[in-house]
Amino acid sequence: MKFNLADVFETVADSVPERIALSFEGRQISYAELDRLSNQVAHLLASAGIGHDDNVSLFLKNSVEHVTSLLGLLKIRAVPVNINYRYTNPELHYIFDNSDSRAVIVELPEHQRSVAALLAELPTVRVVFVIGDVTDELRAAVGGLPDGREVRIVDFGDAETQSLERDFESRTGDELYLLYTGGTTGYPKGVMWRHDDFFRKPLSGGNPYGDARKDLAEIGTAVKDFGSIGFLLAAPLMHGAASYSLFTFFTLGGRLILMRDFDPAKIVSGIETEQIQIILIVGDGMGMPLVEELEKRKDSVDLSSLFSITSGGAIWSQHVRDRMVAVKPDLLLRDNFGASESGNDGEIMLDDNGNLKVPPTDKMMVVDEKLNRLEPGSGDVGYIARIGNVPLGYYKDEEKSARTFPTLPDGTRISVLGDMGYVEADGSIVFLGRGSQCINTGGEKVYAEEVEATLHAHPAIHDALVVPVPDERYGQRVAAVAELTDGFTEPTLEEVQAHCRESLAGYKVPRNIVFVDAVKRTPAGKADYRWAKDTASAAAEAASGASV
Numbered sequence: 001m002k003f004n005l006a007d008v009f010e011t012v013a014d015s016v017p018e019r020i021a022l023s024f025e026g027r028q029i030s031y032a033e034l035d036r037l038s039n040q041v042a043h044l045l046a047s048a049g050i051g052h053d054d055n056v057s058l059f060l061k062n063s064v065e066h067v068t069s070l071l072g073l074l075k076i077r078a079v080p081v082n083i084n085y086r087y088t089n090p091e092l093h094y095i096f097d098n099s100d101s102r103a104v105i106v107e108l109p110e111h112q113r114s115v116a117a118l119l120a121e122l123p124t125v126r127v128v129f130v131i132g133d134v135t136d137e138l139r140a141a142v143g144g145l146p147d148g149r150e151v152r153i154v155d156f157g158d159a160e161t162q163s164l165e166r167d168f169e170s171r172t173g174d175e176l177y178l179l180y181t182g183g184t185t186g187y188p189k190g191v192m193w194r195h196d197d198f199f200r201k202p203l204s205g206g207n208p209y210g211d212a213r214k215d216l217a218e219i220g221t222a223v224k225d226f227g228s229i230g231f232l233l234a235a236p237l238m239h240g241a242a243s244y245s246l247f248t249f250f251t252l253g254g255r256l257i258l259m260r261d262f263d264p265a266k267i268v269s270g271i272e273t274e275q276i277q278i279i280l281i282v283g284d285g286m287g288m289p290l291v292e293e294l295e296k297r298k299d300s301v302d303l304s305s306l307f308s309i310t311s312g313g314a315i316w317s318q319h320v321r322d323r324m325v326a327v328k329p330d331l332l333l334r335d336n337f338g339a340s341e342s343g344n345d346g347e348i349m350l351d352d353n354g355n356l357k358v359p360p361t362d363k364m365m366v367v368d369e370k371l372n373r374l375e376p377g378s379g380d381v382g383y384i385a386r387i388g389n390v391p392l393g394y395y396k397d398e399e400k401s402a403r404t405f406p407t408l409p410d411g412t413r414i415s416v417l418g419d420m421g422y423v424e425a426d427g428s429i430v431f432l433g434r435g436s437q438c439i440n441t442g443g444e445k446v447y448a449e450e451v452e453a454t455l456h457a458h459p460a461i462h463d464a465l466v467v468p469v470p471d472e473r474y475g476q477r478v479a480a481v482a483e484l485t486d487g488f489t490e491p492t493l494e495e496v497q498a499h500c501r502e503s504l505a506g507y508k509v510p511r512n513i514v515f516v517d518a519v520k521r522t523p524a525g526k527a528d529y530r531w532a533k534d535t536a537s538a539a540a541e542a543a544s545g546a547s548v
Contacts, residue, residue, distance in 0.1 A: 001215050002173025003199035006074040008206065008219060009250055010035060010166065015220040016253045019228050023257045023274060024064050031253070034068070036164045041065075041072030043162035048127045048154050050103055052077040052169075055178060057101040058238070059083040059092075059111050062260050065131050065156060066237050067246070069105050074195075075168050079176045081190070082238040085111060093118050094187050095180055098396065100124045105156065107131035116141035119151060131156040171195075178395060179240055181340040190395030191340045197389035199251075202244040202343030206251045223253035230277045230305070232257040234267060234286055240340040241312040245280050262286060264293035272302040279306070283314025284456055284463060285521045291320055294327045303328055312336035314526060315449050317456035318350055337431070341404060342386040342415045348431060356449075360427030363387055367416065371406060377425035381445075384429060386415040420447065437529060439467070442474035444507045448529075451500070451508055455480060458499050460488035463519040465532040469512060469540040479512040479536040483519040490515050514539035 013021075017032035029037070050056060056078055060066040073080045081099045083092070085108075092114055096104065102124055106112050115128060116137040128138065134153055142151050173196040180188040199205065205212020206219055213219045231249045233256060235242040249256055257274050259266060267290060270276050281287050287309075294303070309324060309331060316335050325331055337348035337358055345364060351357050358364065366374045366382040374382045390413050393401030407413050420432040433447025440446075448466040455464040462485040468476035484490055491499075493513050500509045514536060520528040 002196040003206075003216075004074075004171035004173045004175060004195045005177065005199065005247060006071065006077075006168075007171055007173075007216060008199065008247075009038075009071060009074070011216045011220045012223050012250060012253050015223045016228075019253055020255045021250065022064065022067060023255060024062075025260065027064065029064065034071070035166070037064075037159075038068045038071035038075060039164055039166050040159040040162040041068045041156075042075040042168065044129075044154070044156070044159040045072055045078065045103075046076050047162070048103070048129070048152060050076065050078050050127065053079060053176070054102045055079045055081050055099050056103045056105065057081040057083050057096055057099060059085060059104055059106040059115065060131075060237075061085055061108070062233070062237050062258050063107070063131075064258075065105075065107065067258070068159075069129075070237075070243075070246075074175075074177075075166075077169065077171055077175050079178050081178050082180055082240075082243065084180075084188075084238055085236075089114055089117055091187065093121060095190075096122050096125065098187075099178065099180070099190055100396075103127040103129060105129040105131070109133075109135050112138045120145055123149070125151060127152045127154055129154045129156045173199075176392075179243065179340050181240070189397060189400065192392040192395055194392060197391065198247075198343070201389040202240075202338070203248050203251055204344050206248075208248060208344070219251065223251075226252050229254045230257060230275050231255065232259070232267060232270065232274070232276045232279045234259060234262050234280055234290075235282050235313075236262075239282065239313065241280070241282060241336070241338070244312075244338070244344060245310075264289045268293045268297050268301055271306050275305040277305055278308045278310060281309065281311050281316075282526070283311055283316045284320050285314055285526075287311060287316055287320045287324070288456075288462060291323045291327065294324065298327045306331070308332040308334060310334045310336060312338060315452055315456070317453045319457035339415075339417055339419075341391055341417055343389070345386055356431040356453075357424075358429045358431065361429070364429055365414075366421055366423050366429060367414075371408060371414075371416075374423055376423040376427050379422060381420055381422050381432065383416050384419040384421045384431065386417075387412060390415040437467075439476050439478055441468075441471065441476050441478060441507055446478055446508045451478060451480070451504065451510065454500050454503055455482065455496070455510075458491070458496065460485050460491045461496075462486070463521075465519055465527050465529060466510065467529060467533040467536050469533075469537050471511075477511040478508060479540060480510040480514075481519060481532045481535050482513055482515050483517070484515055512536060512540050512543070 013031040013035040020028050021031040021034045022029040070080050112135040119141045175195045177193040177198050179191045231254050321333050335348050337345045348356050348358050365385050367385045368382045374380050393405050418434050421429050433449035437448040438445050451466040455461050462483045464480050464482040466480050469479040471477040497509050520531045
C-alpha cells in the first residue's frame with residue numbers, strides 16, 4: 001500500500017488516543033486531542049480556500065500551532081512549506097515566491113512585518129493566517145495591494161469554532177511534502193517528497209528499530225505495544241531533521257517534548273521534570289552548549305531517565321561525545337547520516353582512526369562522475385549515492401533535479417548530493433565530506449569536516465569552521481574561523497597546528513586561524529560557510545598587508 005502521513009497519524013491517534021502526544025511549556029496534549037485540534041485547523045484552512053496541492057508557508061517558531069498547522073495541511077492534502085524564520089526579507093521573498101505559496105501562517109510581530117513588506121511582490125498569496133494579534137503593518141499592506149488584488153487575513157484562533165470531525169476526502173500517498181533545504185551556499189531548494197517515499201525513507205518505514213511497517217493495521221497494532229518514549233526535540237521544526245523526528249515519533253506513538261527555542265538550561269531541567277529519554281540535537285552547534293550545561297549541573301539534576309542523545313544534520317565531534325559520556329557513562333549516542341534530499345541513511349560512526357564511517361548498507365553506494373559504481377577496496381574516491389525511495393526532484397528546477405536525482409541504466413533512481421567518500425573492502429563507506437567544501441591545496445584535497453572535527457577536540461576551541469583562502473603557491477590553503485571556549489586563553493596558531501598534526505596529515509593542518517566572538521550558524525546549527533570564507537579571507541589579507 002501507499003502511505004499518507006495524515007492517515008498514519010490518524011491511525012496512531014485511534015490506537016492510543018489517551019497517550020500524551022505533545023508536551024509544550026507545561027501543556028500536555030493527548031493524541032486524541034491533538035487530532036481534534038488538527039481537524040479544526042484543517043477545516044479553518046479549507047474554509048479559506050486552501051485545498052489539495054496548495055502550497056502553504058509555515059513562518060513559525062516551535063509551538064503547538066506549528067504542529068497542528070502541519071497536521072491540518074496534511075489532512076486536506078495541502079503542501080506545507082518550511083520557512084527559516086531567521087532569513088532576511090530577500091531570502092524570505094525567494095522562498096515565498098519560488099514555492100508559489102498560496103497562503104502564509106505567521107505568528108510573531110516581526111515576522112508579520114516581514115510578510116507585510118513583501119506582500120505586494122507575492123502574487124500567488126491569497127490568505128495570511130495570523131496566530132495572535134495582527135500588526136498594523138500587515139493590515140495596511142493587505143489594504144494597499146496593486147491591481148486590486150485581495151488578500152484575506154484570517155485569525156488562526158477561529159479554528160476553535162470549526163468542526164472537530166474527520167470528514168476529509170480520501171488520500172492516496174502520492175501527495176507532496178515540500179521541504180526547503182537549509183543550504184549553506186546560495187538560496188535553498190525545495191525538495192519534493194511523495195508522502196509514501198517520505199514515510200519509507202525519512203521515517204524508516206515507521207520503524208527505525210526494525211522492519212518497515214507493511215500497512216496501517218500493522219502500525220495500529222505495533223504502537224500499542226511500543227512504550228511511550230519521551231523524546232525532546234531541541235531543533236526548530238523548520239529544520240529537516242526535526243520534521244523527520246516529529247513524524248517518526250508520532251508514528252511510534254511517542255511523547256514529543258517540544259521547546260520554543262533551543263535552551264540548554266531548560267533542556268537539562270526538563271530531563272528531570274519531563275522525564276526526557278531521548279534528545280535530538282544538530283551537531284556540535286547544539287551539542288557543545290548542551291554538554292557544558294550537563295557538566296555544570298550533573299550533580300544537581302536527576303539525569304536517570306535520559307538514555308540516548310541523537311544528532312543529525314551537522315558534525316558531532318568525538319570530543320563533545322566523550323564529554324557527554326563522561327557525564328553519564330550509560331548514554332547511548334547515535335549520529336544519524338542523512339539529508340533533506342535523502343532522508344535517514346542510517347548511523348554514521350567513528351572508527352579507531354577517526355574516520356566517519358557507515359557500515360555496509362543497501363541504502364548507499366559510491367559512484368564516479370559517470371555514475372559507475374566503485375568497487376569495495378579500490379581506494380577510489382567518489383560521490384556517495386543514496387538508493388531507494390528518493391525525492392521526485394527540486395521544485396521548479398529540472399536542471400538541478402536531473403543532476404542530483406539521476407536514473408541509472410538499470411532504472412534505479414539515486415540521490416547524489418556531493419558527499420565524497422570511498423568503499424572499504426568490507427563494504428563500509430567512509431565519509432570524507434561535502435565536495436563543495438573540498439579545499440584543493442597544491443593538488444591535495446582536504447575535506448573541511450575532517451579538519452573541523454579535529455579542531456573541535458581542542459579544549460580551547462568551542463566551535464570552528466574550515467574554509468579555503470587564496471595562496472600564491474598552492475592555489476588554496478586551509479584556514480579556520482574559530483570561537484574560543486569560555487575561560488580559556490586564545491591559543492597561538494602554532495599550538496593549534498601542533499594539536500592538528502597529532503591526527504591529520506601536514507597538508508590538512510590550518511595555515512591560518514582567526515578567532516571571532518561567535519561562529520555564525522543557522523538556527524538549526526548548519527554552518528554558514530559563506531560568512532566563514534569572507535571572514536577568513538579578510539583576516540588573511542589583513543595579515544598579508546601587515547607583513548609587507
